Amino acid sequence: MFRCPVCGFDGLRKPPANYSICPCCGTEFGYSDAAPEPLWQIHASLRKNWMNRGATWHSQYTVPPPFWNPWSQLAEAKLAYDIPWLEGLVFSAPTTYTKVDDEFPEWKLAVA
Amino acid sequence: MKLLLAAPCNLALQDPVVGHSLIGVFHEIKIQVPHDAPEIPGDAMLPKEWAIFSKFGLEPSEEDKDYTLKTDIFWPDGKVLASHILDAMPPTKNGMAFIAKSQAFPMGQQGVVRIRESLTSEGKVVFGPIEMEVKVSVERSLPSIKENK
Numbered sequence: 539m540f541r542c543p544v545c546g547f548d549g550l551r552k553p554p555a556n557y558s559i560c561p562c563c564g565t566e567f568g569y570s571d572a573a574p575e576p577l578w579q580i581h582a583s584l585r586k587n588w589m590n591r592g593a594t595w596h597s598q599y600t601v602p603p604p605f606w607n608p609w610s611q612l613a614e615a616k617l618a619y620d621i622p623w624l625e626g627l628v629f630s631a632p633t634t635y636t637k638v639d640d641e642f643p644e645w646k647l648a649v650a
Numbered sequence: 651m652k653l654l655l656a657a658p659c660n661l662a663l664q665d666p667v668v669g670h671s672l673i674g675v676f677h678e679i680k681i682q683v684p685h686d687a688p689e690i691p692g693d694a695m696l697p698k699e700w701a702i703f704s705k706f707g708l709e710p711s712e713e714d715k716d717y718t719l720k721t722d723i724f725w726p727d728g729k730v731l732a733s734h735i736l737d738a739m740p741p742t743k744n745g746m747a748f749i750a751k752s753q754a755f756p757m758g759q760q761g762v763v764r765i766r767e768s769l770t771s772e773g774k775v776v777f778g779p780i781e782m783e784v785k786v787s788v789e790r791s792l793p794s795i796k797e798n799k
Contacts, residue, residue, distance in 0.1 A: 592691070605732045609695035618697035628686035628763035629696060629757075631660065631676035 543577070544584045545593070546615025549603065561597035562611070563588040582620060585612075587622060652707040654745055656767060656780050662703040662749045670747055672703055673676070681757055685793045694758035701752065702765055706777065707745040712740045717771050719748045726752050726761025 540550040547562035554560070554567040563584070565571065571580045593608035612618040660674030678697075684692065702721060717738040723731045738746050756763050762785055768778035 605730065607693055607695055607731070607754075609691075609697075610694065610752075610754040613695060613697035618754075621697075623683070623688045623694065624697070625689045626687055627681060627696075629679060629681045629698070631674065631679045633660075633674045633676050636746075647726075 541615060544571075545580045545588055545608065546611045546617045548611075548615070559597075561600035562595060562602070562608075563593075564596035585617065586620060586622075651709065651712055651769075651777050652745075653777065653780060654707050656702070656704040656782055658700060658702050658765060658782060658784055659795040660700055662701040662751075664747065665751065670703065670705065672698075674786065676700075677756060677782075679755060679757070679787070681786070681788045683788065683790055685790050687790070690758060690788065692758045694756075696752035696757040697753065698755045699753055700755055702750040702767075702782070703747070704767055704780070705707070705745055706769065715771050715776040717769055717776070719750075720768050720770065721748075721750050722766045723756070724764040724766070725756060726759040726763060731756055731763075755786075757786055757788060760786055762786070 539548055541548040542550055542560040542562060542565065543554055544565045545560060545563035546558055549562075550560060552558040552612075554565075557566055557568045559566045559609050565581075565584055565588075570584060571577060573580050581600065589608075593612075595602045595606065609618065609621065612621065618624065655672075657672065657675045659672040659676065661672070663671040663673070665671070679696070681696065704719060706717075719736045719738070721732075721734045721736070723733070725731050732752070734750050736748050736750055738748065762783045765782040765784070766778075767780045767782075768775050770776060
């Protein structure tokens with residue numbers, strides 16, 4: 539299986555070239571990304587367009603994998619950096635704890 | 651069979667000598683977005699690496715069996731977000747551990763994200779379900795006085 543460089547879908551049956559189409563974002567490789575600019579730049583622009591269209595599943599014939607989520611897919615492919623609604627977002631996950639069973643003193647628990 | 655620990659954390663490490671280490675156990679995620687940021691879709695996921703760590707103590711009679719942990723993650727509205735099935739790592743002297751890793755955390759809905767786990771062996775549930783919760787809150791920052799003018 540191959541990964542789509544636009545949306546990060548990792549179930550492409552053929553390499554992203556030679557007019558194959560990504561069922562997830564609908565990119566036709568060799569056609570949609572045919573331009574004088576560097577490929578990464580065209581792919582970033584196609585990704586942006588796909589996200590602006592709501593990042594929905596493209597194909598009517600190939601069904602998405604179970605529990606498919608476009609944003610998780612982008613995160614797993616390390617392509618989430620230009621998601622528009624992430625701009626300026628800050629998050630924190632306050633860490634708490636601890637209950638460690640005394641029977642297992644070798645248990646290590648590090649809290650950042 | 652005894653549940654020793656089940657917790658979501660930023661990172662779970664496994665070392666053959668010192669055992670397991672959990673870094674950043676969390677039960678809440680607070681998100682702040684700028685007041686003029688675009689609307690966040692309902693299925694939005696925050697690109698954040700995290701893991702669900704679970705560890706069970708085994709009686710001698712329970713060792714040498716195959717165990718599988720089923721983990722379901724639910725959106726605050728109750729819909730299933732993800733479902734994983736993990737086979738047990740080889741039992742150690744400290745018990746049996748599972749680490750379910752993920753690259754994104756649900757943030758499209760405010761409320762409580764529920765994580766439910768069940769341990770099965772030979773097709774039967776032998777422990778659980780166990781439930782963990784992570785509270786997700788999203789706040790929009792207020793425009794500054796300067797921006798208001």
